Structure formats: structure tokens, C-alpha cells
Amino acid sequence: MTSPPFALRRQKSYGNVEETEYVQWIKPFGQEVFRVLKESGSFVLDLGGTYRSGVPSRSLYNFRVLLAFCDEIGFQLAEDFYWFNPAKLPSPIEWVNKRKLRAKDSVNTVWWFSKTDFPKADVRKVLTPSSDRMKKLIEDPESFYTPKKRPSGHDISDAFGKDNGGAIPSNLLSIPNTDSNSSLRLSVMMITACI
Secondary structure (H helix, E strand, O other), rough: OOOOOOOOOOOOOOOOOOOOOOOHHHHHHHHHHHHHHHHHOOOEEEEEOEEOOOOOOOOOOHHHHHHHHHHOOOEEEEEEEEEEEEOOOOOOOHHHHHHHOOOOOOOEEEEEOOOOOOOOOOOOHHHHHHHHHHHHHOOOOHHHHOOOOOOOOOHHHHHHHOOOOOOOOOEEEEEEOOOOOOOOHHHHHHHHHHO
8 A cells, every 4th residue: 555746736855746747657666566466465556636737627647547557557446445634735725725716625546456356355354333323223124124126126135134243334535634643544454454
């Protein structure tokens, strides 16, 4: 799991490249990860978004990385996660703060790559607490749900009224990074435990 320097508009002291050069810059790293990754292994890449130079229009660099890693290197996209950071500072300043043309950018794309369609994974290791409503349903399923075929044709009668130890987590990670012991660290561990 890694979060490399993003393709930001301004140079940072840690080093970053322009969004137009980013895919070619990161591809050798992806090729090396693919080479050493076990067949059942996973690789998770966190990329923040950016705007194109001088305009209130989004760069597609993070999606181009996704496509290059899959189409050119050979990775499979096991799942896409989206990290919503409600504490992220408003940016970019020009389009959000000054001109008020865009909403603040507070979501990172997190790509879960694998070599195969079936990498080692088990979401039962990262269940979230059941809601109060689900706890009531588990206690007395007949009072809350009458099993029947869904309009889609799916029969979900066996899926309700059972205590599975918690709920399947979402691929939307809503986590502020406001302190060193925040739930962000727990979520990184959650994703890692899942895979």
C-alpha cells in the first residue's frame, strides 16, 4: 500500500511531477510492483486529484494511471475505494476560495490492484458494527421483513435475519486525518487486513 507524491500544480520539497508526465513517471514503479507481487497478492495505490493548469477543469491523471496499470502492465482492478476527508483544506484556492467556481476537493481515489481476478481477500475480517435497525431485525426478523423475490429477480430471503458479526464495509472511506491516532490509520489497517 502506498501513497506516492501526487501530480500537484506546484512543486513540493519532496518532489512531484506534472500531471502530463505522471503516468510515465509512475509506470516503472508499477511494473516493478507487478514483477515482485505474489500471484495472490494485492497492491493498493492512493492518489489525490488535481486540476489542469490555469482552468477550473479536473485532470484525469489518476484515472490514466488506473488504465495504464491495467491495460499496459497487466494488473486487475480488484476494487476502487474513495477516501473522503471532511477535514481537507479547501483547494484549489483559485477556483474554490477566490472565485468560488468549484466545491473543495476532498476525495482521493484508492485503487486496489491485483494480478488475478481472485486475489487473497476476506471482508469478514473488517466488518463494521451493525446498525441499531439491523440489530432489531436480527432479534425479530418476522416483524421487520417478509422474504420475497426482489423486483430484480434476486431471492435475498437467506440474507436477512442472520447475525454475521457485523456489516460489510463500504468502499467509501469517510475519514478525517486530523490527528496521528485518527481512524485513517485504522482504515489503512482495515484495507490491509481485508486483502
